[in-house]
Amino acid sequence: METQPPTAVTHAQAVRDGRVKAADLCRQALDHAEALGGDRSGFTRLLRRRAMLRAEAVDKLVEAGLDPGPLAGVPFGAADLFDVSGEITTAGSGTRHDAPFASRDATAIRLLEAAGAVLIGTQNMDEFGYGFVTMNAHFGTTRNPHDPTRVAGGAAGGSAVAVATQVVPFSLAFDTNGSLRVPAALCGVIGLKPTYGALPRGGCFPFVESLDVVGALARDLDDLALVYAILRDGASEREAGREPVRFGRLMSWFDDNIAEEMRAPLHAFWNRLGRITFELEHSEIARAAASVIIAAEGGSLHRPGIEQDPMAFEAPVRGRMLAGILLPSEDYLRAQRFRAWIQERLRRQFELCDVLFTPAAPGYAPTIADPVMLFGGEPIPARSHLGIYTQPISLMGLPALVLPLAGDFPMPLGIQLISAAGNEPVLFRAARELIDQGLCAVPGLPAR
Amino acid sequence: MAETKPNAARPTEASVRTRLAEAGLDVPDPCVTETLANLLVLQDHVATLRAFPLDPRSASALRFEA
Known part of the structure; x- marks a missing residue:
């Protein structure tokens, strides 16, 4: 033991x-x-x-x-x-x-x-x-x-x-x-x-x-x-509540591009939690908006360094910053406007469900020698795409907690739990339930 | 009347070089290629955003509270 x-x-x-x-x-x-x-x-x-x-x-x-x-x-x-x-x-x-x-x-x-x-x-x-x-x-x-x-x-x-x-x-x-x-x-x-x-x-x-x-x-x-x-630091917080946590699985964007090794464990997890599903509409647009905001703000922040010596940055980083500098301000403002708009819509998302869950990453960690993953059936760089399920949640400003799935897997698989803004207490309560039920557990390290 | 086209013309190395110069950036050649690759990805994201018919008056671009 x-x-x-x-x-x-x-x-x-x-x-x-x-x-x-x-x-x-x-x-x-x-x-x-x-x-x-x-x-x-x-x-x-x-x-x-x-x-x-x-x-x-x-x-x-x-x-x-x-x-x-x-x-x-x-x-x-x-x-x-x-x-x-x-x-x-x-x-x-x-x-x-x-x-x-x-x-x-x-x-x-x-x-x-x-x-x-x-x-x-x-x-x-x-x-x-x-x-x-x-x-x-x-x-x-x-x-x-x-x-x-x-x-x-x-x-x-x-x-x-x-x-x-x-x-x-x-x-x-x-x-x-x-x-x-x-x-x-x-x-x-x-x-x-x-x-x-x-x-x-x-x-x-x-x-x-x-x-x-x-x-x-x-x-x-x-x-x-x-x-x-x-x-x-003493800031007030929402009451955790005592009712059983209502879980729901997010589909569509969050059900696409899941690696083979994740699909069956995720399905079993979903079965144990009652097979309830929800949609988080406009997630793909949220991911696009996040990418535009990142490029524009990153480009602006690092422009002095890029002007001084672009070759001092890693190639993937400077390319993204330079592209961000060239992005029209209108597209950046459009992305920000979408962010404010979807945040307002999200107020109703958690009326029927307390905690939504998705994979936290598509599957096992890619290899260092060949860091790619499948997206739309095509191999693409993991460096820029491993966050496909986390990016829309960031744009929406929602809290999320990642837990490892329990099981005898060769590598860890993580689940992302998401709640309404400001409701971290329900995330902790949900995580405790999942650990106590044996559905989630932090794996030990392999013996050397 | 001007019309927004979600799928704008794809940038090229030449157009990226021009735009970088217009932005006041003098960068070595490898940066142009890297910028082009990133701009192509960004252009897809921008097209996704532009295709969503959000009325500019329906939300502020300058305020966000989660």
Whole structure:
């Protein structure tokens, strides 16, 4: 029988009780990351000195009889687009090697460390968030922990891998168009993309301001719920409710292009939940609008860098930015208008159903050697298409939670749960139900 | 009266080179090819968007609250 690894909650309780030293937890996490190496730990930079000082401070609070907080001594990592005081925020780009040091920590990091957590390092991502594979020309390729010949997913692949390999119980990440949901699905961990605007983005390097949200990844649902509550910083939240959660499967766009290995498990999952289906109208248009907004905002944001030295960017990234710069403003405004329009229509979407579900990614992680997937029966680059089921949800601003399907699969398969805006509590309740029913579970790693 | 055509003319390397120059961007040749490939994808997305008959007065392009 597999032994469950300690969670953030159990780690913190042990530190608060004085049974475990935060400094020991921190050292173990750093040593684990170093032993795995950057491509397998997900980390591109370890902050050993800062982390050990912080962990020792937590231990001193405990020794003084004070409470360091609900995440006392829990090590965590953050995607390298969150500012860390005294460090360069690279956002996964070699173009930022000479950028100024951050003068303070990002708001999300400050909130987590105020609750006792200890940041141990920053994690790999696709350059400036452009991509679903975390194959980074500047910082290397992050490998899938279930099969190192396969991609981790992206853009926040390093954050998912760090959790899957148990280097840290949770990672702070971001989601623009599926950036944390896709790697959560491919690496077999739990990921939360909150409602647009729900969590503070202060000190985050922007990707697409119209879509960017701060989120988190974890192996344990209660850990994720705790991190989310801390990041909300006391903001009021909807009551979770007690009625059974009403599930529905999204069809049409979300039923096309599903890989063979996903279809039967998804069908079985749907059978267990009552075979209810719904349509989320205009999803294809939502995906198109998201793509237009990303290109236009990305092009505008990075134009100074492109003008200075376009060849310093990865080829797929600069091509997309340059195309975005050439996009007529009328098309960008049309996309924004559609976004506001569909958001208004969505108010009625959840009258008959609490949680909609879709695949989080089409199937297993593609290989690093040949990172393609099938779309319309044709092989296309996974880098730009793995988020086909996450992109429309981003445009709509809805919260989503990714969970691994339970089962003896060669590679993880992820389900995306979606709720009404601001109703993250029902997502957590639904996820708990699915785990308790044995329909979803975080898989262990294959024995080496 | 002007009419919106969802399927505009496909860009070419020559037209992309001209548009980049008009936008004040002087980039090496490989960038032109990469830009063209991305513009072709974007053009499909734009065509999908333009085909949806959304009245410009029915929603604001400058406000969004999820």
